[in-house]
Amino acid sequence: MTNTATRSLYDEYIKGMQTIADLRYAAAVLQWDQETYLPPKGAPVRGQQIATLSEIAHKYFTDEKLGGQLQDLLAGDNLLANEKRNVELSWQDYSKQKKFPSSFVRTLAEAVNQSFHSWMEARKANDFSVFAKSLTRLIELKKQEADMLGYEQHPYNALLDDHDKGATVQLLDGVFSAIQQPLKDLLGKIADQQPADDSFLQQHFPKDKQWQFGLQVVKELGYDMEAGRQDISEHPFTTNFNSQDVRITTRIDENDLSNMVWSCIHEAGHALYEQGLPPGEYGLPLGEPASYTIHESQSRLWENHVGRSRAFCERWLPVLQEYFPQQLGKVSVEQFYKGINKVQPSLIRTEADELTYHFHIMIRYELEKLLIGGSMTVQDIPGYWNEQYRKLMGVQVPGDRQGCLQDVHWSHGSFGYFPTYSLGSFYAAQFYAFANQAIPDLNGQIKQGNTAPLLQWLRTAVHQKGRRFTSEELCKDICGETLNIEYFTGYLLDKYKDIYKF
Amino acid sequence: MTNTATRSLYDEYIKGMQTIADLRYAAAVLQWDQETYLPPKGAPVRGQQIATLSEIAHKYFTDEKLGGQLQDLLAGDNLLANEKRNVELSWQDYSKQKKFPSSFVRTLAEAVNQSFHSWMEARKANDFSVFAKSLTRLIELKKQEADMLGYEQHPYNALLDDHDKGATVQLLDGVFSAIQQPLKDLLGKIADQQPADDSFLQQHFPKDKQWQFGLQVVKELGYDMEAGRQDISEHPFTTNFNSQDVRITTRIDENDLSNMVWSCIHEAGHALYEQGLPPGEYGLPLGEPASYTIHESQSRLWENHVGRSRAFCERWLPVLQEYFPQQLGKVSVEQFYKGINKVQPSLIRTEADELTYHFHIMIRYELEKLLIGGSMTVQDIPGYWNEQYRKLMGVQVPGDRQGCLQDVHWSHGSFGYFPTYSLGSFYAAQFYAFANQAIPDLNGQIKQGNTAPLLQWLRTAVHQKGRRFTSEELCKDICGETLNIEYFTGYLLDKYKDIYKF
Incomplete structure (x- = not known):
């Protein structure tokens, strides 16, 4: 492949990958909103919206056209080292994602959404049995996932590898x-x-003072508030929609200072x-x-x-x-x-x-x-x-x-x-x-x-x-x-x- | 077409339309977030993410397969009156959207995003000329849009019709x-x-009291806060992600009560x-x-x-x-x-x-x-x-x-x-x-x-x-x-x- 052809192919690859990122990060925005600001009656449709975005992102990512581009780029020799590493890793991801049919991705996303709500109800009832049915279903799907991914020795290895490549x-x-x-x-x-x-x-530590203190700490640690923000959610988490929009959440217990401080950090x-x-x-x-x-x-x-x-x-x-x-x-x-x-x-x-x-x-x-x-x-x-x-x-x-x-x-x-x-x-x-x-x-x-x-x-x-x-x-x-x-x-x-x- | 075939085709049509709605409302969530909570450095990528969702929604909506389903449903005779009206209106929309190539939809979405930022700058500078270039480009695109849509007598009719069918x-x-x-x-x-x-x-009317009053009014008018919420934005607006998640925003001027009250209403x-x-x-x-x-x-x-x-x-x-x-x-x-x-x-x-x-x-x-x-x-x-x-x-x-x-x-x-x-x-x-x-x-x-x-x-x-x-x-x-x-x-x-x- 000529250098010009490589360049134009690499550009196409970037464009394709960014489209997929746009879809995935859009789903992440919807999820962030779900955990912070979503009005309660909006929850059922929100689950469907997130599942749709996941399914479409998966469809785009497993498109044979992308696979072909990746193979052509890997076969060529005009890529810079960084570019080559990108393509290698994308090929790894592509090969892995190709193992899942789109329908499985949607089924899993919907099962997760359903499961999350039943977990919430089970917590309210302080009764694990409320959660048991949907957890059983989810584990069944995760076992299928492990089988699709393939593994040596133990099916759990497939899932470990998914969180930390090489962990067993x-x-x-x-x-x-x-x-x-x-x-x-x-x-x-x-x-x-x-x-x-x-x-x-x-x-007793008043809520608004705790909030201010937490913000002061994370700012001093170097968290750029022009490229992020903090909100309240039931379970603290970090999410990002690109490196210039990285959001954190916290929760505040007025009767326990430690809860907020070290979760903020x-x-x-x-x-x-x-x-x-x-x-x-x-x-x-x-x-x-x-x-x-x-x-x-x-x-x-x-x-x-x-x-x-x-x-x-x-x-x-x-x-x-x-x-x-x-x-x-x-x-x-x-x-x-x-x-x-x-x-x-x-x-x-x-x-x-x-x-x-x-x-x-x-x-x-x-x-x-x-x-x-x-x-x-x-x-x-x-x-x-x-x-x-x-x-x-x-x-x-x-x-x-x-x-x-x-x-x-x-x-x-x-x-x-x-x-x-x-x-x-x-x-x-x-x-x-x-x-x-x-x-x-x-x-x-x-x-x-x-x-x-x-x-x-x-x-x-x-x-x-x-x-x-x-x-x-x-x-x-x-x-x-x-x-x-x-x-x-x-x-x-x-x-x-x-x-x-x- | 048998009744069973009609039913299954109508279900497919619903599924397709809901996928498109999921994409469009996802874009609306991203837009809402942009106007309320987006950290400043996140803006450029956000524009791209919204444009991608718009483009994909348009691609799905103008898929020939949907067009075929709509024609088959219109030709059949087993639909209920409501269902028939849905299909007729979708066909209208489909025929209209088919007039735009996907690339035009993306170009327009990107031009709008660019234009919004240059309008903001122009306002800051109190100088229309800062906005002139991107507005010129946008008007050029809107003229093209009118030409693609087709019109009688005046190109503006095409754009009026788009906001209010039949208006001229x-x-x-x-x-x-x-x-x-x-x-x-x-x-x-x-x-x-x-x-x-x-x-x-x-x-002088303190901000938090104005905020509380505004909320009290909209609640009494019947706005269901379990299916909506109010936030602050520079320009008040209403948006929705389904009928159970309808959000409003307001702005508060501490030196003018009327600004907030009647915009909330x-x-x-x-x-x-x-x-x-x-x-x-x-x-x-x-x-x-x-x-x-x-x-x-x-x-x-x-x-x-x-x-x-x-x-x-x-x-x-x-x-x-x-x-x-x-x-x-x-x-x-x-x-x-x-x-x-x-x-x-x-x-x-x-x-x-x-x-x-x-x-x-x-x-x-x-x-x-x-x-x-x-x-x-x-x-x-x-x-x-x-x-x-x-x-x-x-x-x-x-x-x-x-x-x-x-x-x-x-x-x-x-x-x-x-x-x-x-x-x-x-x-x-x-x-x-x-x-x-x-x-x-x-x-x-x-x-x-x-x-x-x-x-x-x-x-x-x-x-x-x-x-x-x-x-x-x-x-x-x-x-x-x-x-x-x-x-x-x-x-x-x-x-x-x-x-x-x-």
């Missing part, structure tokens, strides 16, 4: 079994000490990643994040390594005291630091500390593996759940709402997502160790409210690379080795030794 | 020339009297129409409004016949006085009624009284006719505009922002829209006269805050008929005759005689 049951079994005992040991040591007091977080971590993706790659793989795992590495890095550090407390406690003099005026930095790092087995994943968090994930991981593998039925979930919470954390689950109905993910059809939270946390520790080496006096900078050097480091190390690398490759690129959980266990040990003095 | 230059020339002198005479009589005092409206009038369209006809013509003109008849009816009536003042002034005791505590119902009905030639259409409003429309109508007819160029607009405002209303235009740049419509590519405001007002007067006859003590009901009987009458007379009739046919159906402007002139004469005592 083998990898996760290894990681979780290696980390479980050290975490249990550490938890035991902490349990022997004087428990941390976080009661100062459970006072978490979502800002996601948003900083999206805002830092290469501009000018709209609709193309290099304009996308590396994986769900790397996405979580960014949110967990900001939430925990930055947001739960002593330096961060030194920066922000005085500000919080201005917002809430009565509630926090007498809390010292040390008290605050210890309080927000209180370790205690608990019921709710999103409110868990950095240590016991991973027990929550392990339970969900095992459950998903059993469900997708076919060795457990949906009816058995509550029993298994409650049993595991008792065994692993010694926690009594009082009802399904605070048990197996707590997370929205399954109702969204997201199986294979939860493990990315743990993997993301482990990568975060590893990346942060390298950032700490690379940035002079990182803690001092955070203490002064200057997180720009950290953001800049992440921009270069992670964000600007888009989807060029898989999680594993990216880790090697940054750290010279693949995932090493000792960074994470070492980080926790240092932190809790310091806090709990053992 | 001949009709409008007739209506406007018949009404101009009576309006001038009436204006002369009013000018001879003591001018009304509306200075109480121009005080106006938009609620539009929204009540959309919420009252036949449910179960999503995506089909019978689920759509009759025309832009009938839409305006609803908004203007609520805004003026209800919202500017003495009965309405009696209902709402006491409430306003509770919200704003200092500003309005001493204003009497008579003062209020006279103040909100002050007649005075002015610069800004949306703030004009019910009488001089139509001079604003006449000027725009003549201008559009000249521009689309090709006997005026864009460069001549400001001169012509200022000259006409001087001649028709004796008003001196101080700059383009308050002159020919005041309305957003042209930047949206809406040519042929303005006349629907006048026609809508005239129909409103005619419909309201019939409602007044049909509903016992309508004024007494309004005074007591009970507009439910009026809404019910409109639901039956107008809303539930969807797009079954053209404006003219609907008027005949309700009133037994076609548009008769004497209802409007009679209404104004009675009202102002009473207020100005001549």
